[in-house]
Amino acid sequence: MSCPICGSETVPAYRPFCSKRCADLDLAKWLNGSYAIPSSSEEEDEALDDEAETQAKLRH
Template sequence: MSCPLCGEDTLRAFRPFCSKRCADIDLAKWLNGSYAVPLQREEDAETTSEPTDGYQPRPH
């Protein structure tokens, strides 16, 4: 298995990374927002999620 950041062989202690350095770099990317889960677009959300209890949100 190779490290997803640098491509070196992984070490058991840091798997899936090759070192603490690569593991820390990956963690920093998560913490500063470089990695993000994409959200559903507003146009799609309006068509797929209809309120079922009659609730109508008011504009801000």
């Protein structure tokens, strides 16, 4: 099995990744929204937009 980030052989301690670095890069993609499951509902999209606006206001 190869690492989904860089293509190197995986290491059992970080499987399915080859290193902590690649595992962290993958986690960062999830956290910043690079990975997303598409929605087919406009209501869901609006709810997510509202939630994002609320979170942005709370950060500032």
